Amino acid sequence: xxxxxxxxxxxxxxxxxxxxxxxxxxxxxxxxxxxxxxxxxxxxxxxxxxxxxxxxxxxxxxxxxxxxxxxxxxxxxxxxxxxxxxxxxxxxxxxxxxxxxxxxxxxxxxxxxxxxxxxxxxxxxxxxxxxxxxxxxxxxxxxxxxxxxxxxxxxxxxxxxxxxxxxxxxxxxxxxxxxxxxxxxxxxxxxxxxxxxxxxxxxxxxxxxxxxxxxxxxxxxxxxxxxxxxxxxxxxxxxxxxxxxxxxxxxxxxxxxxxxxxxxxxxxxxxxxxxxxxxxxxxxxxxxxxxxxxxxxxxxxxxxxxxxxxxxxxxxxxxxxxxxxxxxxxxxxxxxxxxxxxxxxxxxxxxxxxxxxxxxxxxx
Numbered sequence: 001x002x003x004x005x006x007x008x009x010x011x012x013x014x015x016x017x018x019x020x021x022x023x024x025x026x027x028x029x030x031x032x033x034x035x036x037x038x039x040x041x042x043x044x045x046x047x048x049x050x051x052x053x054x055x056x057x058x059x060x061x062x063x064x065x066x067x068x069x070x071x072x073x074x075x076x077x078x079x080x081x082x083x084x085x086x087x088x089x090x091x092x093x094x095x096x097x098x099x100x101x102x103x104x105x106x107x108x109x110x111x112x113x114x115x116x117x118x119x120x121x122x123x124x125x126x127x128x129x130x131x132x133x134x135x136x137x138x139x140x141x142x143x144x145x146x147x148x149x150x151x152x153x154x155x156x157x158x159x160x161x162x163x164x165x166x167x168x169x170x171x172x173x174x175x176x177x178x179x180x181x182x183x184x185x186x187x188x189x190x191x192x193x194x195x196x197x198x199x200x201x202x203x204x205x206x207x208x209x210x211x212x213x214x215x216x217x218x219x220x221x222x223x224x225x226x227x228x229x230x231x232x233x234x235x236x237x238x239x240x241x242x243x244x245x246x247x248x249x250x251x252x253x254x255x256x257x258x259x260x261x262x263x264x265x266x267x268x269x270x271x272x273x274x275x276x277x278x279x280x281x282x283x284x285x286x287x288x289x290x291x292x293x294x295x296x297x298x299x300x301x302x303x304x305x306x307x308x309x310x311x312x313x314x315x316x317x318x319x320x321x322x323x324x325x326x327x328x329x330x331x332x333x334x335x336x337x338x339x340x341x342x343x344x345x346x347x348x349x350x351x352x353x354x355x356x357x358x359x360x361x362x363x364x
Contacts (some may be wrong), residue, residue, distance in 0.1 A: 005029045006124040006170065007117035009109055010064065010071070012056030014192040015128030015173060017063040018181045021188060022172035023126045024067055031120060032064035032071035035108060037080040038203055062191050076112050083107035085203060089213050092241045095266040096340030099157075100201055106160040114168055124170045129154045132174035133166050136293070142166035143292050144351040149177040156309040159344045159354025162290055210242045224269030226253060229262065229278060240266045246279055246336030280333035283364045286343050286355035287325050293352060297326055303345040303352050305330070307337050313346055318353075326355060329364055 006028040008020040024030045034057045057073055064071035084103045091098035114125045130147035131154055142163055147153040161169070173181055185193035204212045214220060221239030228234055235253045237243065243251075247261040255273070262279055263272035284307070291297060297320040304313035305328055315331040328343060337360035345352040 003029045004124075005031070005120070005122040006126050007113065007120060007122040008032050008069075008126045009113055009128070010034050010060035011128070012059035012192065012195075013128065013197065014182060014185045014190070014195055015130075015197075016060070017128075017190045017192045018176075018184045019126050019128040019172045020063060020067055020069065021184065021190075023170065024069065026172075028124075028126075030067070030069040030126075031122065032060060032067075032069050033113065033116070034060045034071070034073045035080075035113060036073055036075045036077060037104075037108065038077055038085070059192050059195070066189065074113070074116060076108055079112050080104070080108055085216070088209075089216060091340050092209070092213060093266065095240070095264060097244050097338045098340050099342055100203075101157050102160050102342055105157055110161055110165045110169060114165060117168075124168050126170045126172065128173055129158060129171050130173050130178075131155050131158050131171045133169060133171060135167075139293070141293065145174070145349050146346075146351075147171075147173070148175045152178050155346075155351050156306055156342065156344050156354075159342065159351050160290055210239070213241065222269060224271065226251075227270050227272045229272060229274045234273060237271050240264045240269045240271055243271050245338045276335070279335045281337050281360040281362050282333045283327060283329040283361035284334075284337045284343060284357050285321070285325055285327050285359050285361060286357045287323075289324060289326055289353050289355040291353040293347075293350065296320075297353070301352070303328075303347055305343055305345050307334060307341060307343050307357065316345075318345055325358070327361070 006023050008023060008030055010016045010020060010032045012034065020030060020032055061071045084100050087103055088098050088100050109127065110125060117125050130149055130152040132145040132147060133142055134145060135142050144155055144158060144166065146155055182193060200207060210221065221241050223236050223238055224240055226234040226237050234255065243261045243264055245261055248258060251259065259273040260276055260279055261271055262274040297318065300317055300319045303316055303318055305316040306313055314334060316328050319327045321327055337357060339357050339359055341357050342354055343357050344354040
């Protein structure tokens with residue numbers, strides 16, 4: 001029987017290390033691969049301040065050596081800058097809130113890396129994400145399922161993947177807990193066994209995305225006006241791009257009562273503040289949908305929905321609309337539905353689909 005080959009995406013963390021181990025244990029001929037996504041000079045950071053560093057690549061190489069598999073570093077810096085960093089900046093400048101981790105999965109980890117895998121004769125790309133893929137015996141479609149470890153489930157970030165991509169992806173950690181993964185790493189002497197997980201956007205490690213954008217673009221974003229819900233000027237802000245819906249901290253203005261960012265208009269450079277209750281909308285519209293149990297949505301469907309990774313699923317109904325759009329109506333209005341972010345729909349354990357939010361709908 002012909003040997004099956006797999007390319008393992010190895011970030012230098014514990015999850016991808018154990019994914020590599022399990023794939024080799026399953027009988028695959030494995031190649032380890034670490035993606036080089038940017039230079040520190042590109043993002044204006046000092047060496048050693050971010051993930052995707054030389055140390056991470058060395059940790060991945062150490063694990064690959066211990067497993068007895070070859071390891072390569074692939075230079076995808078141009079693709080990452082074009083597909084992720086530039087989109088990140090342009091989305092904020094357009095008044096949206098991007099999700100660069102989803103864009104990286106869509107364009108780099110499971111597109112660019114998959115193409116490189118196929119060039120090397122590998123049938124699969126293997127990832128340390130916590131999720132599961134199964135093929136439906138009746139329809140032949142590949143379905144995305146939640147991970148066994150609900151606290152680590154990453155399907156929200158993976159609902160951008162299409163049928164072709166899913167058919168060539170393996171998630172060996174889908175049935176494991178994080179504790180089990182770390183135990184396997186320790187038992188095998190991996191240097192990554194107790195390495196902490198990366199939490200930040202990799203190219204904005206300090207979390208100050210406005211400072212990053214100013215370094216990257218050479219621009220200075222102009223101050224503008226805070227408005228109340230009636231359009232009355234309340235004071236000055238430091239530029240509309242610096243604020244996200246639902247934000248309360250860092251506003252730099254005292255109004256005598258808690259105030260939140262409820263709207264922003266980057267063309268007029270205004271930020272509208274209001275009480276928490278002004279943030280709740282009963283519905284949203286989204287585009288660029290990716291459906292799993294079926295090729296397209298043709299009729300209303302009961303689902304649960306998440307508009308943020310950390311959010312609990314909310315009961316809703318999704319309705320098809322023209323030109324590939326769909327409308328999600330919640331049973332209970334949701335707080336700070338944010339254009340540019342993903343909305344992911346579920347039916348029990350299965351991901352029904354995912355799309356990009358284009359607007360919060362205030363009246364249904």
